[in-house]
């Protein structure tokens with residue numbers, strides 16, 4: 001049984017369509033659920049916290065198999081990964097926006113007592129002290 005959708009004009013590009021998504025630009029047809037409070041909150045959470053999946057794929061590949069990332073990117077896998085320049089700029093932004101990550105200039109006392117992850121540093125030192 002095929003459900004019939006009413007023909008509407010796309011809110012983004014203005015082209016008429018009868019499907020769930022605009023064939024011209026991909027805009028989704030809205031339903032009554034899209035105007036609920038839950039939907040608005042969900043949209044907010046997705047917009048604020050959603051980072052493209054390819055960012056996480058790139059980061060994972062960069063740390064686990066960096067040669068694979070570089071090799072596939074050079075061979076043309078541009079949809080799968082973000083560009084190395086973009087990755088470099090994001091890393092620089094993190095470095096300057098979150099100085100706590102900047103452990104190269106942090107004193108030994110601060111690393112052991114003043115950072116959110118100081119307990120990890122102490123744990124690693126305790127483990128290393130056995131050797």
Ligand SMILES: [Zn+2]
Pocket residue numbers: 010011012013014015022023024025026027
């Ligand atoms: Zn459209």
